[in-house]
Every structure is written in C-alpha cells, then in structure tokens.
Amino acid sequence: MTDPSGFLFVVPPFTGHVNPTxxxxxxxxxxGHRVAWTGVPGTVEHLLPFDAVFLPATSSEVTSYAADMGARRSDLRGAAAFKFLQEEVLLPLGDAMVDGVDAAVEAFGADVLVVDQQALAGAVVGRRRGLPWATSATTSAELVDPLSGLPRVAEAMHRRRVELQVAHGIAPEAAEAGDLRVSEHLLLAYTAAELVGPLAIDSPVTFVGPSLGDRPEEDDFPWDTLDADRPTVLVSLGTLxxxxxxxxxxxxxxxxxxQPWQAVFVAPPSLVPDRPANVVVxxxxxxxxxxxRVDAVVSHAGHNTVCESLAAGLPLVLAPIRDDQPVVADQVVQAGAGVxxxxxxxxAEELRSAISTALTDEGLRAAATGIAKSFASAGGAAAAASALVELARP
Structure with a gap:
C-alpha cells in the first residue's frame, strides 16, 4: 500500500453533513491511514465512532451561537432562508473556525483536508497552507446553482466568501479566483449524476453515491410493533x-x-398528541x-434522507422546507422517483393521496430502483476513500 497519510475531516455542526464522513x-x-475530525465541540463527537479523534475548532460560545442561529432561521423560506444560512450561520462560523482548524492541522499532522461545503474554514486553511483539500459535497444543491435566478444575491454571497479569505491572509486575486465551496483538487458528491442533472460548476465532480457503510446507530426501536403484512411509511423531517x-x-x-398502511413518525411524541393506532412515534x-423495512418515505427533502431512501429503492413524498431542500425535491421529481x-x-387528503401514490405507483418505484442501481455502481464510501488516497499521493 502507499505510505499512510493523515486525513482531517472539517465539518459543520449538522448531523447530515457529518454522517457521510x-x-x-x-x-x-x-x-492503514490516520483520520480525525474538527468542528464545533458538543455537536459532532456523538456522531463519531467511540475511538474517533476529534479536535475542537471553536469555543463553546460558538456552539451556542450555531444552535441559536439554526433556531432563528426555522421560519424562513426560499431565498431568504438561503441568504440567512450563508450570512448569519456559515460565514460567521467559517470565520470563527479558521484558527481552530489551522491548529487542528498542526496538532494532527494532516496531509489532506476533507472539507464539507458548509465548513468554509477548512477551505480557507487548505488554500492558505497550500494543502491538498477535497470538497465533501453532502448536498447537491451547490452543484446546480440554487441562486441562478437571483444573480445579485449570488454575487453578494461570492463577495462575502472572498472577504473571508482575504481577512485570513489569502491574496485578493487568489481569493477572487477560487470558490470556497468547490475544491480545485477534488469534489466528492454523495449522489449520482442521474439524480442531480446538469451541473452549474466547471470543476470536475466525482460522484460516489451515498456514503452508508456501517454507520453506528442506536437501535431501541420497537420492531415488534410493525405488522409485516402491512405497507409501512417512514415520515421524517430530519434532525433540525x-x-x-x-x-x-x-x-x-x-x-x-x-388507512391500510402503517407509519413511523420521527418526531417528539408531544407533537403528535392524537396518535392514530397505525402510527408509531x-x-x-x-x-x-x-x-x-419500509415501502415509502415522506421527507423534508434533506439530502441525506433522500439519498439513503433512494439507495434502498424507495419512492418519496417530498415536503421541502428551506435551504437546499426545494432543489433536492425538484431533482427527485424530475428523476421520476417522487411526488x-x-x-x-x-x-390531510392531499398528503394521503401522495402517500398512496408513493406506495402503489410502479413508475415511481421503478425510477427509485434505477437510481439505487446507479448509487450502488458509484462505489459509495470505498470510492470516496480511493479518490482521497489518490489525492494524497505526492
């Protein structure tokens, strides 16, 4: 094998962006390689293996700030939510993490940075140090330009990302030429071209499909409450x-x-006080x-839940809320795998009809099965690791 290298994963404080790593x-x-993670303390460690190396990149105050900002954006929709996420969450978080990520690189002895698209500090440090770094694209929205219809907003966000780089020692001309969301070395997309559609970036993209593997999961689910003879629907709005x-x-x-089906709601039980007999909360x-174990999924169109569902060949009912979710929902609908x-x-009657369609429409199921096959052929975590090892070669 090649000489062992040190890979440092730079992640934001969001479950769906940590799990694929x-x-x-x-x-x-x-x-035989070394790995570690760096990010916001108190938000990442519980998602990692028990023996993982985690190096905090910020203080506990930033942990509170990130949680508060996430709560404040819960009522925003569309472009307003996207703009808020960039200006009030990701850019300040990137600024706060740069010094900590730099210290983590030094302490760990990182040879390669694996940088989530929403952890901008990793890209800043990689560029400033001249380290090879890969973009970990845990959502496909940035690959298709979600602000294409809002050029002024897109330009304003670009300017803010340039300013972030310059503030941390990157020459203005270099900052202007680069995009912190897109590595010039390697971009790993945890999806497939068949789902994403036409790209809006010039850099080559390595599609690896969902990164699933043996992700640790706590399993205290009451499996005996599910009737094996009834169709089952999973209903989830994600962790946020x-x-x-x-x-x-x-x-x-x-x-x-x-209804003739049964459902599993991933929600606080207090939010479903009048639970139907055929629903587990x-x-x-x-x-x-x-x-x-399920036959269809109702989702907020979070990228991880969508791709994990399609990897299992499951049709989707999509109810996007904000951020990248409308983009991801449109991709699934265009691919014929969801409504x-x-x-x-x-x-209620509209959602009931959509669930019934997802459970019975053979076209939706065939499209979902086709995407599952494309995901499987992309290689998943092993393909991503191979690309990273190649990037680490001298």
Whole structure:
C-alpha cells in the first residue's frame, strides 16, 4: 500500500453533513491511514465512532451561537432562508473556525483536508497552507446553482466568501479566483449524476453515491410493533426540522388515520398528541435499518434522507422546507422517483393521496430502483476513500 497519510475531516455542526464522513473515514483507516475530525465541540463527537479523534475548532460560545442561529432561521423560506444560512450561520462560523482548524492541522499532522461545503474554514486553511483539500459535497444543491435566478444575491454571497479569505491572509486575486465551496483538487458528491442533472460548476465532480457503510446507530426501536403484512411509511423531517413541523405532524397523523398502511413518525411524541393506532412515534430511529423495512418515505427533502431512501429503492413524498431542500425535491421529481407537496399548506387528503401514490405507483418505484442501481455502481464510501488516497499521493 502507499505510505499512510493523515486525513482531517472539517465539518459543520449538522448531523447530515457529518454522517457521510464516518464510513469514508472507516475505509481509510482500514487501508492503514490516520483520520480525525474538527468542528464545533458538543455537536459532532456523538456522531463519531467511540475511538474517533476529534479536535475542537471553536469555543463553546460558538456552539451556542450555531444552535441559536439554526433556531432563528426555522421560519424562513426560499431565498431568504438561503441568504440567512450563508450570512448569519456559515460565514460567521467559517470565520470563527479558521484558527481552530489551522491548529487542528498542526496538532494532527494532516496531509489532506476533507472539507464539507458548509465548513468554509477548512477551505480557507487548505488554500492558505497550500494543502491538498477535497470538497465533501453532502448536498447537491451547490452543484446546480440554487441562486441562478437571483444573480445579485449570488454575487453578494461570492463577495462575502472572498472577504473571508482575504481577512485570513489569502491574496485578493487568489481569493477572487477560487470558490470556497468547490475544491480545485477534488469534489466528492454523495449522489449520482442521474439524480442531480446538469451541473452549474466547471470543476470536475466525482460522484460516489451515498456514503452508508456501517454507520453506528442506536437501535431501541420497537420492531415488534410493525405488522409485516402491512405497507409501512417512514415520515421524517430530519434532525433540525422536527420541532418546526407542529402543523405538519398533525396533518400527517390525519392523513394516516384509518388507512391500510402503517407509519413511523420521527418526531417528539408531544407533537403528535392524537396518535392514530397505525402510527408509531419515536424521537429518533435507526434510519438505515428502518429503510430496509419500509415501502415509502415522506421527507423534508434533506439530502441525506433522500439519498439513503433512494439507495434502498424507495419512492418519496417530498415536503421541502428551506435551504437546499426545494432543489433536492425538484431533482427527485424530475428523476421520476417522487411526488412533491407543500410543507406549510398541505392538507390531510392531499398528503394521503401522495402517500398512496408513493406506495402503489410502479413508475415511481421503478425510477427509485434505477437510481439505487446507479448509487450502488458509484462505489459509495470505498470510492470516496480511493479518490482521497489518490489525492494524497505526492
């Protein structure tokens, strides 16, 4: 094998952006390489293997700030939510993390940085140090230019990313030429070209499909409550949106009531006070294991949940809320693997009809199965690890 290298994963404080890195890191370790993570303390460590090396890049005050900003953006939609995420969360977080990421590189002895698209500090440090770095694209929205219809907003965001680089010692001309969201060395996309559609970036993209592997999952799910003879639907709004879905959960409960299918809601039980008999409500679930037991998924169109569902060949009902979710939902609909409803306005009868379609429409299931095959052929975590090892070669 090649000489062992040190790979430092730079991640934001969001579950869906950390989870895909864990199987990739496991594959790198199996090949004899060193791995570590750096990010916001208190938000990442519990998602990692018990023996993982984690180097904090910020203080506990930043942890509180990130949580507060995430809560404040819960009522925003569309371009306003995207702009808020960039200006009030990702850019300040990037600025706060640069020195800590730089210290982590030094302490760990990193040879390669694996930088999530929303952890801008990693890209700044990689460019400033001249280290090889890869973009870890845990959402496909940035690959298709979500602000194409808002050129002034796009230009303003570009200017802010240039200013961030210059503030941390990168020459203005170099900062202007580069994009912190897109590495000039390697861009790993945890999806497939068949789902994303036409790209809006010039850099080559390495599509590896979902990174699943043996991600650790707590499993206290009451499996004996599911009837093996009834269709099952998983309903999830992801880790950041469950509390914002008070109205949606009631609509979903009414949609499922007295239906021939059963459902698993990933929500705080307090948000489903009038739970139908055919609905199981759990604050958390072993999602990868559950996806092997269900027949369709209702989702907020979070990239990880979408790709994990499609990897299992499952049709989707999509109720996007904000940020990249409308873009991801449109990709699934265009690929023929799902139907879309309005998160804030959907009625019970509309959601019931969409779920019924997802469970019975053979066209949707065939499209989902086709995407699952393209995901499998992309190689997943092993393909991502191989690309990173190649990047580390002298």
């Amino acid at each position: 864990v199987p990739v890191a496991a594959d790198l370790v199996a090949r 949106n469950a509390e914002a879905g008070t109205r949606f959960w009631q609509v979903a409960a009414d949609a499922c009531r007295d 759990r604050p958390r679930v072993p999602q990868l294991a559950l996806l092997q 879309r409803v309005r998160f804030a306005r959907v009625r």
